[in-house]
Amino acid sequence: MTQTTTATLQKQHLIDPEICIRCGTCEATCTVGAVSHDDRNYVVDPEKCNACLDCIAPCPTGSIDNWRIVATPYAVAEQLEWMELPAQQALGAAGISLSEASEGEVGALIEAAHAGGGGRAVAPASATRPVVNLYARSNPAIATVQGNFRITAPTAESDVRHIVLSFGEAAFPILEGQSIGVLPPVTDPDGRPYPLRLYSVASARDGEKRNANNIALTVKRVPGGLVSEWLCNLKVGARIAVTGPFGSTFLAPDDPRANILMICTGTGSAPFRAFTERRRRSAPAAVGRMIMFFGARTPEELPYFGPLQKVPARLLEQHLVFSRVEGQPKEYVQDRMRANALGLAPLLADATTHVFICGLKGMEEGVDAALAEIASGAGIDWAALKPRMRGEGRYHVETY
Numbered sequence: 089m090t091q092t093t094t095a096t097l098q099k100q101h102l103i104d105p106e107i108c109i110r111c112g113t114c115e116a117t118c119t120v121g122a123v124s125h126d127d128r129n130y131v132v133d134p135e136k137c138n139a140c141l142d143c144i145a146p147c148p149t150g151s152i153d154n155w156r157i158v159a160t161p162y163a164v165a166e167q168l169e170w171m172e173l174p175a176q177q178a179l180g181a182a183g184i185s186l187s188e189a190s191e192g193e194v195g196a197l198i199e200a201a202h203a204g205g206g207g208r209a210v211a212p213a214s215a216t217r218p219v220v221n222l223y224a225r226s227n228p229a230i231a232t233v234q235g236n237f238r239i240t241a242p243t244a245e246s247d248v249r250h251i252v253l254s255f256g257e258a259a260f261p262i263l264e265g266q267s268i269g270v271l272p273p274v275t276d277p278d279g280r281p282y283p284l285r286l287y288s289v290a291s292a293r294d295g296e297k298r299n300a301n302n303i304a305l306t307v308k309r310v311p312g313g314l315v316s317e318w319l320c321n322l323k324v325g326a327r328i329a330v331t332g333p334f335g336s337t338f339l340a341p342d343d344p345r346a347n348i349l350m351i352c353t354g355t356g357s358a359p360f361r362a363f364t365e366r367r368r369r370s371a372p373a374a375v376g377r378m379i380m381f382f383g384a385r386t387p388e389e390l391p392y393f394g395p396l397q398k399v400p401a402r403l404l405e406q407h408l409v410f411s412r413v414e415g416q417p418k419e420y421v422q423d424r425m426r427a428n429a430l431g432l433a434p435l436l437a438d439a440t441t442h443v444f445i446c447g448l449k450g451m452e453e454g455v456d457a458a459l460a461e462i463a464s465g466a467g468i469d470w471a472a473l474k475p476r477m478r479g480e481g482r483y484h485v486e487t488y
């Protein structure tokens with residue numbers, strides 16, 4: 089998969105030597121003989137790998153699922169020497185600007201969105217290392233709209249869309265939990281560019297459709313909003329300028345033993361769709377549980393209400409919570425969490441549990457109070473546990 093800007097870039101498939109348990113599953117699965125090993129490492133030959141991804145799901149550790157964007161691929165001999173994976177190369181020498189976006193507007197937006205919970209945000213220990221800032225305003229990736237579907241009921245007040253973007257031949261590696269930047273299609277009256285808007289990726293790392301080099305977004309039409317209105321109106325075939333990927337902490341843990349507690353409203357469900365799809369594809373029999381508390385005004389207003397009915401309970405325990413259903417008392421996610429305190433308290437005490445909160449800024453306070461109450465009911469000091477989880481990369485907030 090290559091993309092030409094001022095140099096030819098390639099998405100290179102690599103195996104993380106720190107996580108690999110040398111079981112040989114990848115080598116046995118590879119049909120083109122791209123995987124080999126010596127007595128130290130399993131490696132992927134960039135000359136042979138056709139990025140079919142057949143080896144990804146059978147790998148028991150996720151060490152196989154690592155990618156770098158490179159101008160010159162790492163040779164097999166070099167990979168055999170590695171004790172750890174190299175960081176994503178700075179591609180400045182290849183004429184690619186990587187830093188512009190992160191230092192300015194995006195850095196501030198991401199920091200603000202991840203500020204909840206206090207303390208420094210840390211990625212889950214088992215998360216794959218992400219590629220960030222590959223495309224900036226000066227060298228955006230051009231994506232083509234492959235689909236634009238309404239995922240709230242036709243009768244719902246809010247218009248939320250599932251938008252599928254294809255990157256064609258351009259490498260755009262994302263991990264579940266990352267966001268992309270969308271450049272507004274117009275400039276301000278003085279000809280200056282408007283700030284970009286961030287949107288969480290709602291699909292798994294191997295694509296909305298596997299191996300199709302596409303991603304999905306969940307976009308809510310904000311009345312009067314510059315970018316969301318435009319995105320929600322786009323027709324199939326439209327081309328848009330995209331930056332990113334962004335975000336290096338709000339990431340899905342790859343450990344199949346990790347319990348993932350996901351709490352969201354509205355488009356905050358986007359990364360959790362990605363998390364769920366990732367686990368369904370990579371570790372469907374994982375011992376770790378996935379539990380979602382998802383709030384909306386009504387079932388009609390809840391994005392993906394229909395598709396969620398088909399997700400098996402053994403993969404995802406769902407609590408869909410509604411605050412405006414006629415004839416029913418108002419219920420918010422924090423109310424349902426309190427009602428499930430007996431189930432949630434042992435999860436909080438479990439060192440393999442990760443908490444993810446995503447959606448409207450306003451939800452944070454109520455969810456935090458509920459978690460504190462649930463913890464305290466089980467004799468757990470939430471004021472001490474939360475920063476510990478945060479420091480261990482097990483407590484993550486993304487609100488906007």
Ligand SMILES: Cc1cc2nc3c(=O)[nH]c(=O)nc-3n(C[C@H](O)[C@H](O)[C@H](O)COP(=O)(O)OP(=O)(O)OC[C@H]3O[C@@H](n4cnc5c(N)ncnc54)[C@H](O)[C@@H]3O)c2cc1C
Nearest residue numbers: 201285286287288306307308312313314315316355358488
């Ligand atoms: C990390 C992160 C992830 C995100 N993920 C998603 C996601 O997955 N899905 C999603 O839908 N959104 C997401 N967002 C929000 C998204 O980035 C945009 O903020 C959102 O789509 C609104 O952008 P807009 O251009 O449509 O609206 P804007 O043009 O920014 O307008 C926002 C509001 O302000 C009002 N407004 C604008 N200009 C003025 C003015 N001059 N005076 C008065 N009012 C004004 C508009 O009417 C509108 O109500 C995310 C944000 C962050 C930070």
